[in-house]
Amino acid sequence: MNAAAHPPLRTSVVVGSRTQSFPVGNYDLAATLTSGQAFRWNLTQEGWTGVIRRHWVRLRSEPSAINAEVAEPISNWDWLTGYLRLDEDLETILRSFPNDEPMQRAVAACRGLRLLRQDPWECLASFILSSTKQIIQIRQIVAQVCQCFGDELRSGDAGAPAYSFPTAARLAERSEAELRACKMGFRAPNLLATARKIAEGEVNLEQLHNLPTAEARAQLDSLPGVGRKIADCVLLFAYGKQSAFPVDVWVMKALQQLYFPRRKVKVERVHRFAATHFGPNAGYAQQYLFHYMRTKLSPKSKA
DNA sequence: GCCCAGGTGAAGC
DNA sequence: GCTTCACATGGG
Numbered sequence: 212m213n214a215a216a217h218p219p220l221r222t223s224v225v226v227g228s229r230t231q232s233f234p235v236g237n238y239d240l241a242a243t244l245t246s247g248q249a250f251r252w253n254l255t256q257e258g259w260t261g262v263i264r265r266h267w268v269r270l271r272s273e274p275s276a277i278n279a280e281v282a283e284p285i286s287n288w289d290w291l292t293g294y295l296r297l298d299e300d301l302e303t304i305l306r307s308f309p310n311d312e313p314m315q316r317a318v319a320a321c322r323g324l325r326l327l328r329q330d331p332w333e334c335l336a337s338f339i340l341s342s343t344k345q346i347i348q349i350r351q352i353v354a355q356v357c358q359c360f361g362d363e364l365r366s367g368d369a370g371a372p373a374y375s376f377p378t379a380a381r382l383a384e385r386s387e388a389e390l391r392a393c394k395m396g397f398r399a400p401n402l403l404a405t406a407r408k409i410a411e412g413e414v415n416l417e418q419l420h421n422l423p424t425a426e427a428r429a430q431l432d433s434l435p436g437v438g439r440k441i442a443d444c445v446l447l448f449a450y451g452k453q454s455a456f457p458v459d460v461w462v463m464k465a466l467q468q469l470y471f472p473r474r475k476v477k478v479e480r481v482h483r484f485a486a487t488h489f490g491p492n493a494g495y496a497q498q499y500l501f502h503y504m505r506t507k508l509s510p511k512s513k514a
Numbered sequence: 515g516c517c518c519a520g521g522t523g524a525a526g527c
Numbered sequence: 528g529c530t531t532c533a534c535a536t537g538g539g
Contacts, residue, residue: 441522
């Protein structure tokens with residue numbers, strides 16, 4: 212093969228498509244995108260609009276497929292199939308859950324709920340912003356951070372510009388006051404300090420993929436504003452460490468009510484229980500309990 | 515007005 | 528060791 216015999220075809224070749232359909236079974240896209248893992252999805256008449264890495268994307272759910280649309284033609288959709296974990300066999304995971312009544316009720320109530328596989332930095336930064344905030348407020352703060360410090364991306368929606376999530380390096384060069392302007396309050400110094408540590412290579416987020424869960428957790432835990440809960444969220448939602456079991460106020464409520472109705476439990480007890488009771492996909496089970504508690508058992512959910 | 519929100523970290527017993 | 532408190536901001 213000789214390069215001269217094959218001049219560049221860039222201008223004449225169709226390099227891809229703006230739309231793609233992915234066959235899926237038992238995938239509740241709406242529940243998945245609103246279950247407090249990711250904070251950048253918006254529902255419009257056209258479907259779910261969001262940004263994955265540097266792709267604006269719109270998703271529409273059909274009974275046995277998810278249809279995707281991007282802003283410009285592409286041929287490689289791995290970034291999307293990876294994010295949605297389309298290669299994962301949900302039935303196998305559900306079968307690994309304990310066969311007790313609370314768990315089975317949660318599974319029945321949240322059919323098709325999935326975990327996503329997110330970018331580690333975006334996930335980490337978003338959850339630093341999440342502490343003692345309602346999900347709706349986290350979404351607002353994250354949106355502002357992207358609009359203020361991210362890059363504007365090619366959007367498929369003329370009326371709504373799209374922004375990338377700003378890199379750690381980008382945030383690292385800002386001041387605390389600039390971050391506070393995004394209404395993140397006392398979380399600003401934490402996000403800034405963590406961004407600087409990541410930008411300077413003190414913690415290498417890519418390397419955590421290769422570490423055992425406990426070691427990856429210890430590295431995340433060393434970052435300002437990151438404790439056990441946020442570390443577990445990142446391990447589960449970005450690194451796919453399925454044994455990570457984030458315990459927040461909702462999961463505490465769920466476990467208290469469903470598994471320890473007679474006595475008051477502490478977080479440490481819940482972690483020990485989770486490590487033995489929920490099996491190898493405990494984190495997945497946690498997401499079912501979290502979503503079940505928030506949408507079906509909470510007083511507000513009746514509205 | 516009041517309580518709470520996908521917590522963390524430091525200070526006080 | 529364990530418990531309490533401050534930290535910004537806004538929703539219900």
